[in-house]
Amino acid sequence: MNVIIINENKKDFLDLLLLADEQEDMIDKYLDRGTLFALYDDDLKSICVVTDEGDGTFEMRSLATYPQFQGKGYARYLINHVCDYYKDKGTVMVVGTGDTPIIVPFYENSGFVLSHRVENYFIEHYNEPMFEHGVQLKDKVFLKRNLRLLLTLLLVISMSVLFISCAQIFGLDTAGDEVEIGIDEHFKADWVFITKSMPWL
Numbered sequence: 001m002n003v004i005i006i007n008e009n010k011k012d013f014l015d016l017l018l019l020a021d022e023q024e025d026m027i028d029k030y031l032d033r034g035t036l037f038a039l040y041d042d043d044l045k046s047i048c049v050v051t052d053e054g055d056g057t058f059e060m061r062s063l064a065t066y067p068q069f070q071g072k073g074y075a076r077y078l079i080n081h082v083c084d085y086y087k088d089k090g091t092v093m094v095v096g097t098g099d100t101p102i103i104v105p106f107y108e109n110s111g112f113v114l115s116h117r118v119e120n121y122f123i124e125h126y127n128e129p130m131f132e133h134g135v136q137l138k139d140k141v142f143l144k145r146n147l148r149l150l151l152t153l154l155l156v157i158s159m160s161v162l163f164i165s166c167a168q169i170f171g172l173d174t175a176g177d178e179v180e181i182g183i184d185e186h187f188k189a190d191w192v193f194i195t196k197s198m199p200w201l
């Protein structure tokens, strides 16, 4: 598999772009300023566009795989590749999508956690009502993925080692009452993602 960045003639990928975003003038709003990634496995399989939203935030848009090649892991590979590409350039990758029971779990299983929603986005910004698997799209749901996953993992492990060492030094009973630690939701989601990806941990 090979992922390349496309800098010119991005409209050549319009068939895939329209799979993810049905209205061409909405694509035009971000295609020029976005970076287009194309995944090839012999020939073209998937694409996505990433825009720089400032303050270390990048947004992944128009993720799409040709229907006959879906379910083979191409989109997940592309997501991981793109997040790896941006890990030294920013802190968070966000993705905005319709509130459907298929796509939201797909992103959650790819390391994203729910961030926020914009109510009635698809009703107010699109000319025609949009439907996904028979459900009319209304709100736009945003999910985010920490780009510094490895750093977070090292931090969590270091904190755990420090905590256990301190408990042993000061003779605390760590097997007794449950100790609640103030780990934020993002850390928890990262940890779930890490343990899913590396079950031997």
Ligand SMILES: CC(C)(COP(=O)(O)OP(=O)(O)OC[C@H]1O[C@@H](n2cnc3c(N)ncnc32)[C@H](O)[C@@H]1OP(=O)(O)O)[C@@H](O)C(=O)NCCC(=O)NCCS
Pocket (backbone or CB within 6 Å): 019, 020, 046, 062, 063, 064, 065, 066, 069, 070, 071, 072, 073, 074, 075, 076, 077, 096, 097, 098, 102, 103, 106, 109
């Ligand atoms: C969403 C989409 C990009 C996924 O592409 P893909 O290459 O099929 O995704 P992958 O093969 O990497 O799938 C990764 C996981 O998601 C699951 N998955 C992917 N698409 C799914 C679907 N439509 N329904 C249920 N599960 C799905 C896969 O089974 C896989 O799960 P697993 O690893 O546990 O087996 C593809 O369905 C698509 O192009 N859809 C149309 C465009 C679109 O809606 N894009 C999203 C815009 S926000």
